[in-house]
Amino acid sequence: MSYISDVDIERRLGTAAFVQLTDDAGTGTADLDVVAEAREGAIGEVNSYLARRFRVPIDVGLHAELASVLMTVTLDVAAHRLHSRRPPIPPEVAAQYASAVSWLAKVAAGDVKLPAESVLAGADASGVTAKVSGNSAVLSHDELAGL
Structure with a gap:
């Protein structure tokens, strides 16, 4: 389950801004591909932080108490991404993103x-791991010492 939808983004921005920030072709309608890119980018950015401690994406269906919190934060990120396409970014949008x-x-x-x-659920990985592979040693340490 996603943290936000295209409809959530339109509600946050208002219809006029939603169209203005996404309509690159000048058709007077929102470009849903642009919206999807901003939505997925925002979700990815949020998950990049959450993944440090939790398995992502967090299922807000199982954790309904998180739904509104994650929605608000993800909408802040999505709004900033869309406004950055048409500078200048309004100060309140920049402040919400920074927060x-x-x-x-x-x-x-x-x-x-x-x-x-x-x-x-905790994150699946706790850090970088290494694996050594290859043939076993041909010469021992003792054999190498005499060379």
């Missing part, structure tokens, strides 16, 4: 806890 990113960074660092009634 969203700050909050996400705090979640990623573990300084802010998500409001979940049940335990969220």
Whole structure:
């Protein structure tokens, strides 16, 4: 389940701004491909922070108490992405984006806890791992010492 929809973005921006920020062809209608790109980019950006601590995407169907929080933050990011296509970015949009990113960074660092009634699944990976492969050693350390 996605954190936001195209309809959510249109409601946040208002119909006139929704069209103005996405209509590159001048047709007078929103370009839904542009909207989808902004939506998916915003979800990806939010997940990039959440993935530090949780398995993403978070299923807001299982964690309904998170739905409005993640929707608001993701809409802040999506609005900023769309406004950045038509500078200047309004100060309130820039401030909302900065606040969203700050909050996400705090979640990623573990300084802010998500409001979940049940335990969220942890991230699958905890860091980089290495694997050594190849043939076994031809000469031992003792054999090499004499060379």
